[in-house]
Each structure stands twice: as structure tokens, then as C-alpha cells.
Amino acid sequence: MFSLSREINLMGTNAVTVGYYDLVNPQMTAVYDSALLKIMCLAFASADRIAKKLGLRLPVMRLRKFLDKFKPDLILTFFARPDLEPLSRRMGFKLVYWIADVPKPDTIPFATSCDLVITCLKGLLRILKDHGISARWLPAAYDPFYFHPMDLPSIYPVVFIGTYYPEREPVFRRWLYPLVEHYAEKIHIFGPGWRGVHSVKRASVHGTVDWRIVPKIYSSAQIVLDFYHPMAKALCSLSSRTIEALACKAFLISNHVDENLLTPGHDLVLLSNRDNICDLVDFYSTNQQERRKIAKQGHEKVTSNFTVRRRAAELLNILKSL
Numbered sequence: 001m002f003s004l005s006r007e008i009n010l011m012g013t014n015a016v017t018v019g020y021y022d023l024v025n026p027q028m029t030a031v032y033d034s035a036l037l038k039i040m041c042l043a044f045a046s047a048d049r050i051a052k053k054l055g056l057r058l059p060v061m062r063l064r065k066f067l068d069k070f071k072p073d074l075i076l077t078f079f080a081r082p083d084l085e086p087l088s089r090r091m092g093f094k095l096v097y098w099i100a101d102v103p104k105p106d107t108i109p110f111a112t113s114c115d116l117v118i119t120c121l122k123g124l125l126r127i128l129k130d131h132g133i134s135a136r137w138l139p140a141a142y143d144p145f146y147f148h149p150m151d152l153p154s155i156y157p158v159v160f161i162g163t164y165y166p167e168r169e170p171v172f173r174r175w176l177y178p179l180v181e182h183y184a185e186k187i188h189i190f191g192p193g194w195r196g197v198h199s200v201k202r203a204s205v206h207g208t209v210d211w212r213i214v215p216k217i218y219s220s221a222q223i224v225l226d227f228y229h230p231m232a233k234a235l236c237s238l239s240s241r242t243i244e245a246l247a248c249k250a251f252l253i254s255n256h257v258d259e260n261l262l263t264p265g266h267d268l269v270l271l272s273n274r275d276n277i278c279d280l281v282d283f284y285s286t287n288q289q290e291r292r293k294i295a296k297q298g299h300e301k302v303t304s305n306f307t308v309r310r311r312a313a314e315l316l317n318i319l320k321s322l
Helices: 002-010 020-024 026-032 045-054 060-070 084-091 107-111 122-130 166-186 214-219 230-234 240-247 277-285 288-305 308-319
Strands: 015-019 039-043 074-077 094-099 116-119 135-137 156-161 187-190 204-207 221-226 252-254
Touching: 002 015, 002 039, 002 308, 060 084, 074 084, 084 094, 094 107, 107 122, 116 122, 116 308, 122 135, 156 166, 156 214, 166 187, 166 221, 166 277, 214 221, 214 240, 221 240, 221 277, 240 252, 240 288, 252 277
Parallel strands: 015 039, 039 074, 074 094, 094 116, 116 135, 156 187, 156 221, 187 204, 221 252
Antiparallel strands: none
16 A cells, blocks of 8 residues: 555655644644645554453544545545445535445445445456446556565475464365474464464464565465465455565465466466375475466566556556546
């Protein structure tokens, strides 16, 4: 979202990403005084989670004052915020909702109140339109400023970056746990929720990692794993995680890909139900030339088609039609 704001500004339209800190610290709003804002991108996810844990309410009044001061023509929100709908009616700004992940219970109800929904989930378009919601599809993208190849030694034989959720257990049981059983500490797992998972106790579990370190991990890995849970596969999603790994020139093995966007066997390796993942990892671990060839082709594909600059231009064309 910060990357989108930057690229939209470079194209001549004033845009800014506003977070929770901007609202609770009025001094931060001074940085926006220099421009007449057209698009305001709201980023509140982590603040919502923290506020709920502490029993606090987000500063709706502060948000209202903020909007009164800057009068954006359009708000692009990445999370369901029911408090925005009455504000959009009262203040006259357009409300656009960007859905980048598997829908939650509040996704459809909030989407019905928006002027437009944008999603990278192809399968979600039909569901949205069945609810009478105006929706457009845009594929995921990456920011080359952060995600790019780095000349680092390969210190991780196999890497998986992702959060442990109990509902994803069937996917992990099918693909990840056999690797841990076979390779033990050579499997490096980064992300929250894994510390108490018995099935990965023999793996190298690193815990939560700052997203700014992720490109270094990708660049230091021989093989990167990418697992989608069934709902994401059913919605035909292609996550930013997949794009970002390829942008770092990682050799990627995944259990899902949108074949209209990326080519299995050319840009990455796609798992099938017939595959033994340990055999695949054994093969590519000892075939550096083939590994580098596929990684190079995947990198070339995403740098040509999936940059945030390209996506920002497509987004602006869509928003101008509102």
C-alpha cells in the first residue's frame, strides 16, 4: 500500500497511505499539509488486532477530523472498515475496497457498501458479482525497491516462510512434514505459530521475521517452498508471496499457480498429487544448473509483468472511471 501510494504520486496524482499512528499522533498529520490529496490509502490491520486485544476503540473521531481536513476524493482501504461507509455518504468521497486475501466473515457485508472492489482473487469475482457488487481483478504485484536478488551465500538448503494456522494442517501434513522427517534441520521455517508444533520439532524453526529481512532469506536459499491452502487455490489466487520470492530470483516449489500468469516447469515447479516432494527436493538440490535456469526465467517473468508501478498504472485507469 505504501508502494502503491508512491507510484501513484509519481504518475501525477496525489496519494498517501495513512496508518493508525497518523491518527493517534496529530503532529504526524503535518506531513500531508503540502498537497491536495486525491487518494487516501488506509492501513489499519495490525492496529485493529492490537486494539481488540487491549479492549480499545480505534479513533473514529480522529479519522473523521482527518478526512474533514484533507477532503480526499477517494479512499482505498485494504481492510473492512464499516465506519467508513457512513463517512463516505456524508463527505462524498468514493470508497474502494482492495481484497488481497481469502475472504473473512466481514468481507462481503463491507464490500456491498463500497463503490468498487478490487481483488487479486479471480474466483472471488463471481461471488462478488452474485451479491451485486461492482468488482475488478488485478493480479498481485511486488516492489522492486525491496524485493530483488541479492548476492548472498546459499546458507539455507530449503526455506518455508509462513504462519502456522491449524486449518492449514492438511496442507502441511501433505507437503511440509515429510520434508522435515527426511531433511530435519535442513528445513528452515520462518513465521509465527510454529514453536509448539510437534511435527516440525526436528526442523530449524526461526519464528517471526521482519518482512524487510525476507528478501535476504529468499536470496540465501537454494529452494523456497510456497504452500496455498485449499480456499486460496479454489479462488485461483496468486499471492504476493509467490511474486516476491520470484522477484528475488528464488527457485520456487509451490502447490498452486495460476497458469495464465506463470508457467509451471518454466517459471517455478508445480507440485501435483502424484509427486513425492522429497524426491523433487532431492533432484533439484543436486541439479544447480536446472535450479538456476528456472529461477532466472521466473525472475524475468515477474519483472516484466508484476511490478507495483505497472499495477499502480492499471489501478489509476480503473479509479478514473468511477
